[in-house]
Amino acid sequence: MALRKISQMSQADHVLVTQAVADAERHTSGEIVTIVTDLSDHYEDMAMAWASAVAFVALVTYATFPDFYIGLIDGLTGGWGHEYTMGEYVALLLTAVALKWIGTWLILKWMPLRLALTPQATKLARVRSRAISLFKVGTEAKTIGRTGVLLYLSMKEHRAEIVADEAIASKVSPETWGDAMVALLDEVKSGNPGAGVAAAVAQMGVVLAEHFPKGTENPNEISDRLIEI
Template sequence: MPTKVNHVSAADHDIVTVAVAAAEAHTSGEIVTVVAAQSNDYDDVALVWASVGAFLAMSLAALFPGFYRGIYDGLTGGWGHELTANQWLGIVIAFGVVKWIGIWLILLWRPLRLALTPRAIKAARVRARAVDLFKVGTEAKTLGRTGVLLYLSLKEHRADIVADEAIAAKVAPEVWGDAMDALVERVRAGQPGEGMAAAVTGMGAVLAQHFPKGEDNPNELPDRLIEI
């Protein structure tokens, strides 16, 4: 059997579920909430850092050959033979390869790899993951195309909102800014459930303005918090 995912507490689940139900009581919009530990492994970032480190190491060896030849002499106790140009080039390349492998091995530690990932890349990967999840579980799943996904990626301390066609046509992305700020602030304080609930409340207020609750308004998408 698959292992149950637990990124947040049972209390967080309850807080978010109650917030979604309360928000949807005033709108025909349907809010889906999803939380993930991390959106991407950033393996390519580790490869880039390793390549940059190896290139810099080989460049320094080429720019300051006397210094590195001195290290070579020290290691050989002065008994090493005089290196030819090709032999020296081979040593420089080997030095770069060792440097690449060393950095790559260090960056197998995920927290460091994540810390060295530029913020813009994190934001793009979180957005891409949110869009993928939206297409699978929210897009065109309501009769009025009024589904909206709130996605939180914990380790990146980032979140995103992806709205279905009808909502996107009336609500500009920047309108969700206050909801996102409330979410991220509380996540950084170690309160992911309260952060998502605050965001849901803000989203519900926006949706109620543009998509007020009608007489026939079935609950088409789950209110519960989804963990992946």
């Protein structure tokens, strides 16, 4: 399913980030790619999982206390009692459970609630997976020296990832990007995603310049512009 295209970043943010990338790459043979998205996954499976859990609890409850719920039905129908056959009772039970499932699923169409009920580990894994997928398409092996690195920010999950190409990953451990991630998230939490991405890029440039200094021949192999998807 295609994710909704948004504009989390202003034109000024685009200019700021693009300039930050250009400045960082003046001192390194590395190539920095920046991508910002509104949402990395729609978590439809989480909505279905919660709906199924609620339906199961309802099924157990109805089956455990049938007289109570049959009494409620009789009350709603004017107090006329009815001796339900096993087939009728099963039909009522399945209908009630189905309504619970559908109702819960519809409620969870509201994305803020769906995200709130999605485990942090799941969101982290989905953002990482999306970042790696985008890295493979637009950054991996796109430079002669395998020196591309992707900075990926997913706004609604409040998550960011840095994914590096083969040459960089062999010399730079994931922990080394810690300062860049802190710089990014501090600004994002303050409502300045553009400034956050630019600050992270600057920190990434410092790391890249140390391990991959600028060479005599170093064409700009990947566009510096910020990408929104």
